[in-house]
Amino acid sequence: MRKYLHRENSNNSDVDPMNAPTRTVFFTKNKPTPQESKASASSSKNNLKSLQEIDKRLSDIFPDSLSEFADPEKFNKKLRELKKDIDKEIKMYDAIHKKLVSKSESVKKSRDSLFKRQQELTTYIEKKSNDFETKNLEIIGEMSSKMAHDIRNPLTVLKSQVDLMKIRHKKHEDELMSTSLVRMESAILHITDQINDVLDFVRDPKLDLKLYSLKTLVDDSVNEVSFPEDVELNVSSKNCKVRCDATKMRVILTNIIHNAVQSIGTKGTVTLAVTDSNSDATISIEDSGPGIPEENLEKIFSPLFTTKKEGTGLGLASCKQIIEMHGGTIDVKNNPTTFTITLPKNPSS
Secondary structure, three states: OEEEEEEOOOOOOOOOHHHOOEEEEEEOOOOOOHHHHHHHHHHHHHHHHHHHHHHHHHHHHOOHHHHHHHOHHHHHHHHHHHHHHHHHHHHHHHHHHHHHHHHHHHHHHHHHHHHHHHHHHHHHHHHHHHHHHHHHHHHHHHHHHHHHHHHHHHHHHHHHHHHHHHHHOOOOOOHHHHHHHHHHHHHHHHHHHHHHHHHHHHOOOOOOOEEEEHHHHHHHHHHOOOOOOEEEEEEEEOOOEEEEOHHHHHHHHHHHHHHHHHHHOOEEEEEEEEEEOOOEEEEEEEEOOOOOOHHHHOOOOOOOOOOOOOOOOOHHHHHHHHHHHOOOEEEEEOOOEEEEEEEEOOOOO
16 A cells, blocks of 8 residues: 655635645555456466476577586586597697698609609600611611612613714614603603612712802702793892802702792793891792692601602702701792792801
8 A cells, every 4th residue: 555645735726835735645456356367367377388488498409418517617627628629639630631741742752753754764765766767777878879879880871872872873863763762861860860869868968068149059950940831930039148068059949940840830930039138048939839738748858758659759858958957947838839948148067
């Protein structure tokens, strides 16, 4: 029960409100009705049930084992056990890491050693293969040289006899005999050229280097080749000089120009040009023929490679060998077919 002081206003307006008479008012709590009591009990029961459900959920989330951490001693003990387990795992990891590093270094060393052995084996095989090939080439060279000399001697006799017969039958107009002698002479010259190709390739040529005009060299080479009537020749050459073996270079240029004329056939154009630079001179021979098959471009300077029915396949191989002895290079390309020879003006001895 609560007790309050209540100052009651007077009906007399002239009276001071602060001096108005007071009275005491008492409040008492009424007893709840049966319906209110029942509702209150139901609410309390529901609240209790909710609290029990919350407690159960908390128990599911936090196991009973965590209750031991409420005790500081147990908590510290548990921490020490966890630290021991962690230290043990770290030591185990370090041991495994050291083993892996050691194994990795061992594998790397083995791999490097294997790679080195492989290189040594490859070098050894290449050396043995080159030695074997060189030895075989030397044997073939010696045999070819001997055979070439043996064949060359009777060819010389045959050539002299043909020349003698041509002189004797010159006064007699025997067309059949004259034709036969020309064919015999052509066959002998063809065989002689092939023998010369073999000898030029197998023997070790010596260069006679002298200062020589490339313009003169080109003009001399052109004069050695027979051009069909409908084959046009264009020559553009500067009068530059290089130190070279003029005899061998003349043979090379004659060979390439002759091939260009054969490639063209009866009608076309052959263009020769000489260009000059500070340290090098370049000779290019271009023809308007059908070109060289792409699959043959890389093999065209290889020994014994030829696309002709006749020939040794040593002509361009010998050309390349002699040019490289001069310290120069020779290349070929299509569209149009162009042979390019580059020579140093002053090759090293």
